Amino acid sequence: MNEKKPFGEYIRKKRLEAGLTQKELAEQLFVTESTVSKWERALSYPDVSMVTAICAALHITEHEFFTACDDDQAHARERQAALWRGMAAGTRRFFAVSYAIAIVVCLICDLAVFHALDWFWIVLTACALAFCFTNLPFLVRRNRLTMCLGAASGCLMLLLLACWGYAGGWWIIGGMAITAVCLVLPWAWWAIWRFYGKYVLPLCAAALTVWVFLLLAVIWAFAGGNWLFSVAFPLALMGAAFFWAGFSVFYWLKVGPWLRAGITALLVSFATPAFNSLCGLLIEDMGGPSFLEYFSVRDMLARRAAGDVSWVNPLIFQIMLVCAAVLTAVGAVAEIRRRRG
Numbered sequence: 001m002n003e004k005k006p007f008g009e010y011i012r013k014k015r016l017e018a019g020l021t022q023k024e025l026a027e028q029l030f031v032t033e034s035t036v037s038k039w040e041r042a043l044s045y046p047d048v049s050m051v052t053a054i055c056a057a058l059h060i061t062e063h064e065f066f067t068a069c070d071d072d073q074a075h076a077r078e079r080q081a082a083l084w085r086g087m088a089a090g091t092r093r094f095f096a097v098s099y100a101i102a103i104v105v106c107l108i109c110d111l112a113v114f115h116a117l118d119w120f121w122i123v124l125t126a127c128a129l130a131f132c133f134t135n136l137p138f139l140v141r142r143n144r145l146t147m148c149l150g151a152a153s154g155c156l157m158l159l160l161l162a163c164w165g166y167a168g169g170w171w172i173i174g175g176m177a178i179t180a181v182c183l184v185l186p187w188a189w190w191a192i193w194r195f196y197g198k199y200v201l202p203l204c205a206a207a208l209t210v211w212v213f214l215l216l217a218v219i220w221a222f223a224g225g226n227w228l229f230s231v232a233f234p235l236a237l238m239g240a241a242f243f244w245a246g247f248s249v250f251y252w253l254k255v256g257p258w259l260r261a262g263i264t265a266l267l268v269s270f271a272t273p274a275f276n277s278l279c280g281l282l283i284e285d286m287g288g289p290s291f292l293e294y295f296s297v298r299d300m301l302a303r304r305a306a307g308d309v310s311w312v313n314p315l316i317f318q319i320m321l322v323c324a325a326v327l328t329a330v331g332a333v334a335e336i337r338r339r340r341g
Contacts, residue, residue: 008042010068014058015040028057088138095134099127121162129155149190153183174222181218185211205247209240231282238278242271256338259331265324272317289314 164172303311
């Protein structure tokens with residue numbers, strides 16, 4: 001705040017800053033010039049009903065009117081907000097102009113050099129997809145998320161079709177199917193957020209878990225092979241188990257942040273030997289250490305002496321485990337003190 005001034009002096013100061021004479025201000029407020037003069041000489045005060053009109057004429061806030069001093073912090077926030085809006089608008093204009101230049105240049109090049117319109121459609125649909133993320137959200141006023149997500153989904157499909165039109169081949173069937181499955185996740189999250197407001201996070205986590213298995217199945221349907229049930233699904237199940245364990249710690253476990261962080265660190269630490277050991281069981285010739293070997297300093301040193309670079313994994317795990325254990329212990333002590341206090 002600036003130093004507070006007498007009301008009349010402050011009104012006169014702001015009138016002069018606005019470039020108004022007493023007569024011009026009086027005409028805007030539908031009062032006489034002598035009335036304004038009396039305000040500035042502190043012989044009378046404006047009626048409360050005129051406060052809004054006076055503030056608009058003098059470009060001040062009602063808070064500044066009643067306190068008779070400038071709110072520098074509020075003006076600074078307004079300047080920062082205006083600067084941010086200007087930067088955002090400039091960025092949007094930059095993207096829009098860039099898209100337009102790219103489209104026009106590629107159109108001319110495709111026609112002039114190749115005498116056809118083939119790869120130009122890839123550029124056009126790619127720019128349209130980018131536009132859905134950089135510019136469209138600021139143009140849509142209602143149902144912004146729905147409109148932008150729908151436009152991006154459509155542009156992504158058109159981009160795939162443009163690539164297929166240029167390259168040809170039967171890959172488009174698998175590409176469209178995989179893309180459609182990928183789009184299922186954001187649309188599922190949107191539906192959960194839109195219709196099931198109470199349990200958004202757990203339902204989104206459940207949708208993500210189901211989506212991973214669905215995506216693997218669709219990829220397997222077009223790629224073929226015997227890896228889905230023998231490798232992919234078991235690894236995905238273990239990943240889902242660790243994911244839900246961590247999610248449960250953060251969402252349902254009612255403990256302090258230090259203990260929550262320690263338990264999460266323990267989960268992350270054990271994820272490395274668990275995944276590597278499972279890969280060793282499912283995939284032939286992995287050659288890495290077993291689950292129990294991750295806890296053995298002797299086995300780690302033996303692998304190092306033999307020139308086996310896999311000794312680094314147990315080293316990283318043991319360091320992470322020690323740090324996680326310390327963090328968990330600190331969190332447990334803090335939690336005991338919190339509950340006792």
